[in-house]
Amino acid sequence: MSRPPGPPELPEAVATRRSRWRMQVVWLVPLVAVLIGGWLAVKAILEQGPTVTISFETGEGLEAGKTKLKFKNVDIGVVKSVTLSGDHRNVVATAELTKDATGLLVDDTRFWVVRPRISGGTVSGIGTLISGSFIGMDVGSSPKARRDYVGLESPPVFASGVPGREFVLKGDDMGSLDIGSPIYFRRLQVGQVTSYKLDANGKGVTMHVFVNAPYDKYVQSDTRFWQASGVDVSLDATGVKINTQSLVAILIGGLAFQTPDNSVDGPEVEASTEFTLFSDKTEAMKRHDNIVDNYVLNFKESVRGLTVGAPVDFLGIVVGEVSGIHTRFDPVTKQFSIPVDIKLFPERFTSRFASGPAGGRLANDADRQQLAQTLVDHGLRAQLxxxxxLTGQLYVALDFFPNAPKAKVDWSSNPPAWPTVAGGLQSLQDSVTTLIAKLNKIPFEAIGNDAHQTLRDADALLKRLDTEVAPQAAQTLAAAKTALDSANNALQPDSALAQNTGDAMKELARTAAAFRALADYLERHPEALIRGKLEDKK
Incomplete structure (x- = not known):
């Protein structure tokens, strides 16, 4: 039997020593990644902008990771965290800015939260209703760098670098002004109020205002600023006058300035120059005299209606104003008087002498006292x-009263006392009082008693007339009636007296005719008185 074939024989592995410095290709990928990451980290560090901290009174509208920082409406950073300060009184926002914003962080750079706001007649931040609040930024001009700031609670009225100048105004109160209230020059809006604060002594306020170029050149050393809030209504001989700068000034208030027309044109004033803020245009544009003489007027009548600032009038020309009203008790005479202090402006009162064309000013006290006493000797007195x-307002009039008692200016008092006379109403009251005093001296009671006695005598006389005279008078009247009846009967046409009278008249007529005939004959024949009638001689 044959065996099945087995697995092929593997070659025998031969171990080879690896080089210590040889790098496997697989490690190139993480190495490249590390290099790229490092490069990105370095780049991020190199491109990372500065970090700033901004302190606000409240964190309204601030949200970490979302609230942007913008300059000229361009994003330059974002808020990274919003925390409370160590004393828990403020909110500290930490923001990271872009690297190109580093040069913007100088000492006088300003930050504020932009949110919907209505102030000084302007509406701002409406867009944040949709996009949300953000931190606005205004770059200063200081060369000193800075990284921690205190944010503004309201946006600045004007941005840094805007052409114009800022001035300081000193006034008694704010009126209806606020930050951003407009400033007008000849009814043109040329600036706005930037800030205000109460004076340290509490007797006034200090305001900073900004006037835009080119209108700032019209602010000169004699320029007057006044409150232009609301409506200024005045009543004079020409009628009712209503003055206002604009509808905005009526609603929210405003300021206005102008240089008097009679002022000498001067150079432009420097920035931060201090001016007085007047209450209205009339007060501001009044002539402000450099020479002021102080006098006191002692009145013994009511000064109701007289106020500080009331004019002092000389023949229709305002030559001064009332500066103070007081009361004084004289322990010797046991009487009260009302001393009224006035400021007299001699440049208005006697700027020229009538005797010379060139005239002249009152140069010294001797000339002033001599002229004042001369005027008083001629009857110049002060009168209310x-x-x-309609309002009962009083003013002080300087006028001549030739019949006034002799008086002199009391130069020994300080200020000198100018003689006075009673006012028209007071004179009328004195006359009425004198008349009543004279009437009180008339013995009306004795006169009444005499009149009563006279009436009693008249009553007795009437009784005697009724009892004694009346009957006799009745008899006399009856007799007179009888005589009249007889005379009436005698005068009837058919009475004997009337017939006899008619015959007598006829005889008289015939006699008169005979006399006329005789007179005619004698006129023709005057010799008949001697010779007789010719017919008789024949």
Whole structure:
């Protein structure tokens, strides 16, 4: 029998020593992967931007991994974490920025959260209703780098680099102003309020305003700023005047500025120059005199309706204003008086002398006192007068009263006391008081007693007339009636007296005719008075 064939014989393996430095091909793949990963890691490290921390009062609108940082509406980073500060008072947002944003992180760079906001008449951040809030950024100009910031609670009114200048305003109160409130120049909006704060002494507020170029060149040393909020209504001899800057100023307030037309054109002022903020345009554009003389006016009448700032008028020209109203008690006379302090502007009052064409100013106190006393000697006095019948407002009038008692300016007091006279209403009241005093001196009671006695005597007289005179008067009247009846009967046409009277009249008529005939004859023959009638001689 033959055996089946078996498996073929394998060749015998011969062991060969492998080289220690020989690399297998299979390891090339992970090595390449490691190299690529390392290169990517190095590249990521090299391209990694800076990390900044921004502190906010609240974390509203901030979300780690989602909230973007934007500059000029371009994404430059993202918020990586939002945590509380160590004292738990603020929220700290840590953000990573792109590498090309490193140069933007300087000392005066500003950050704020952009969210829907209505402020100062402007609406911003409406787009975030859909896209969500983000952190806005405004780059400063400082050369110093920085990595930690305190974020703004509201966006800045203007971005860095905007042409224009910022100024400082000092006022009594804010009125209806807010950050972003507009600033007007000749009714054109040229700027806005950037910030405000209460003064350290609590007696006013300080505001920073920004005026855009090229309008900032119109801000000069004599420029006046005033509150342009609401509607300014004035009533004068020409009627009712209503002034306002715009509808926005009526609703949210605003500021306005202008340089008086009579001011000398000066150079542009530097940025951060401080100005006074006036309450209205009238107050702002009033002439501000450099020379001021202070006087006091002592009144002994009511000053109701007189306020600080009321004008001092001289023949229709405003030459000063009331600066203070006080009360004073004189322990000697036991009387009260009302001292009214006034500011007198001599440049308005006597800027020129009438005797010379060139004129001149009152250079020293001696000239001022001499002129003041001369005017007082001629009757110049201060008097309270009604400036508005509707409101009862008073003003101080300087006018001449030739019949006023002699007086002098009391230069020994500080300020000097100018003599006064009572106002028109006070004079009328004094006259009425004097009249009443004279009436009180009339003995009305004695006169009444005399009148009562007279009435009693008259009553007795009437009784006597009724009892004694009246009967006799009745008899006399009866007799008179009888005589009148007789006379009436005698005057009847058919009475004997009437007939006899008619005959007598006829005889008188015939006699008169005879006399006329005789007179005519004698006129023709005057010799008949001697010779007689010719017919008789024949």
């Amino acid at each position: 007068r009604t400036g508005n019948l």
